[in-house]
Amino acid sequence: MxxxxxxxxxxxxxxxxxxxxxxxxxxxxxxxxxxxxxxxxxxxxxxxxxxxxxxxxxxxxxxxxxxxxxxxxxxxxxxxxxxxxxxxxxxxxxxxxxxxxxxxxxxxxxxxxxxxxxxxxxxxxxxxxxxxxxxxxxxxxxxxxxxxxxxxxxxxxxxxxxxxxxxxxxxxxxxxxxxxxxxxGRPDGCPPLAADFMGQPTARAAREAWLRVLQPEFEKFREAVVKAERFGAEAPWLDAYGAEAIDEFLAVACEAYFVNRERFAQDFKPLVSLFDAFFRR
Structure with a gap:
């Protein structure tokens, strides 16, 4: 063998x-x-x-x-x-x-x-x-x-x-x-980005552009998890662990993006475009 x-x-x-x-x-x-x-x-x-x-x-x-x-x-x-x-x-x-x-x-x-x-x-x-x-x-x-x-x-x-x-x-x-x-060196939900990521002029601007998309999606998801856990609202499809912190949200979102892209896109269209720009470059 x-x-x-x-x-x-x-x-x-x-x-x-x-x-x-x-x-x-x-x-x-x-x-x-x-x-x-x-x-x-x-x-x-x-x-x-x-x-x-x-x-x-x-x-x-x-x-x-x-x-x-x-x-x-x-x-x-x-x-x-x-x-x-x-x-x-x-x-x-x-x-x-x-x-x-x-x-x-x-x-x-x-x-x-x-x-x-x-x-x-x-x-x-x-x-x-x-x-x-x-x-x-x-x-x-x-x-x-x-x-x-x-x-x-x-x-x-x-x-x-x-x-x-x-x-x-x-x-x-x-x-x-x-x-x-x-x-x-920072578990902050933003991997190192090239200076020209998504047409940005500097690495700092690229980071800001990344967080302008990720941060609102994280906050919206965290709110949905809180409503489900505390008030009996419908639970989000994505793993609730992603509501712990923005770096966990990134990791949880990427799981779904890679193994069930079609379903992920139904709830997180802005993240599909963001992740495509990073992972498919």
Whole structure:
């Protein structure tokens, strides 16, 4: 059987799985991934070839760590890689000459490790209020992206992403969009933008133009979530977690944009144009 990953000897089995250099993703492995995730299979053939190339290059530079006895198989790693590369699929392709895949993957070059839990995890948090009192609380995490650090995912949500696409949910896209947002060190809902983004003269003007679209959509969505939770109004289709903060709104919105664009466009037409300008440039 084709072994896409270098395996350590049995006595070093706890070491992370990492792809062998130069290997393409085997056909059976790739087609199995497309079978499980219809939102990927629906892409045109040329896009799928580019996604496969991006995924292969992604796998060459990342290490996967399973927790609680979870063994990362080739199929699991490819499933994560393909979904992680989805936001990068069209980036740089409209430029002359097009940006090569290796450079596009620079968006993810600040980390190596991907930690995969079997299911959601309970994290212990600490916060200090305005009076200086320290509060401790527990938070259930589906995933987490750390600035210049690893990405954490839970396999159950990754595995079920084909089904959850109907609800616009995708934990891999969510966390990797956070990584893009964090490229400038600020989780503020605005990834680094080129000075000429959407015809703007400077990077500062580009950021202002981005927030002029995103901020009102976030506020409108947050209000809808509050009305649903407090007053029994109809709940929005998009995951209510996006109402937590504008950076979470960006990540949640991008999940839906990539895995269920048609449904997303019904509620967020201004964001479709904004995201097209960024992700399809």
């Amino acid at each position: 084709f072994d896409f990953f270098r395996r350590k000897p049995r006595q070093a089995r706890a070491a992370p799985a990492r792809p062998a250099p130069g290997h393409d993703i085997p056909d059976a492995l790739w087609h199995g991934t497309l079978t499980r995730y219809a939102f990927l299979a629906a892409l045109p053939p040329t896009d799928l070839e580019r996604l496969r190339t991006l995924s292969r290059l992604f796998l060459k530079t990342k290490e996967f760590h399973g927790t609680q006895g979870l063994v990362i198989t080739d199929a699991m790693a490819v499933a994560i890689a393909a979904q992680a590369c989805l936001p990068l699929l069209y980036m740089g392709q409209s430029l002359k000459p097009p940006v090569p895949p290796e450079r596009v993957l620079g968006w993810y070059d600040d980390f190596v490790g991907i930690v995969v839990h079997p299911r959601e995890v309970l994290a212990r948090r600490e916060t200090v209020d305005d009076t200086g009192v320290v509060h401790h609380y527990n938070e259930v995490l589906s995933g987490e992206a750390m600035d210049r650090g690893p990405v954490m995912l839970n396999w159950r949500d990754v595995r079920d992403a084909g089904d959850s696409a109907a609800a616009g949910y995708n934990v891999v896209v969510h966390e990797f969009v956070h990584k893009m947002d964090l490229r400038d």
